[in-house]
Amino acid sequence: MTDATPPRPLPSLTGLAGEFYAWCRKHELRFQRCTACGTWRHVPRELCAACGSWDWEWARSSGQGRVFTWTVAVRAMHPAFQRAVPYAAVVVEMDEGVRILSTVADCPPDALGIGVPVTVAFDEVTPEVTLPTFRRAAKGVSP
Numbered sequence: 001m002t003d004a005t006p007p008r009p010l011p012s013l014t015g016l017a018g019e020f021y022a023w024c025r026k027h028e029l030r031f032q033r034c035t036a037c038g039t040w041r042h043v044p045r046e047l048c049a050a051c052g053s054w055d056w057e058w059a060r061s062s063g064q065g066r067v068f069t070w071t072v073a074v075r076a077m078h079p080a081f082q083r084a085v086p087y088a089a090v091v092v093e094m095d096e097g098v099r100i101l102s103t104v105a106d107c108p109p110d111a112l113g114i115g116v117p118v119t120v121a122f123d124e125v126t127p128e129v130t131l132p133t134f135r136r137a138a139k140g141v142s143p
């Protein structure tokens with residue numbers, strides 16, 4: 001019996017999502033921000049839901065946020081995650097107001113709490129794909 005773990009599924013690097021992950025590869029967390037009304041948005045899309053403008057930019061996030069909610073996976077839904085369970089899929093609300101689905105790498109699921117301050121980190125999964133993840137922020141970093 002071999003110990004080969006299949007590769008984990010990775011995001012598509014095309015279109016606007018590809019641009020998002022290209023910034024992650026540079027260790028920069030950026031979200032779209034409407035240049036007409038200033039509203040941040042995520043996941044990437046062409047049109048501002050607040051004002052209808054097609055004009056936007058990739059604006060750099062502070063990288064600071066808080067745990068909004070989470071769920072714990074106790075059974076791997078893909079063989080690549082067999083060794084990771086149990087793990088928490090966490091929704092982080094960034095200081096800019098957008099929410100992103102990720103993980104809090106240094107926090108076991110039973111230590112999570114709503115409002116726990118977190119800061120972005122980057123997980124270089126492959127030479128082409130870097131995923132944003134989070135770590136608990138040091139006390140006092142994010143008020």
Ligand SMILES: [Zn+2]
Pocket residue numbers: 034035036037038039048049050051052053
């Ligand atoms: Zn707008």
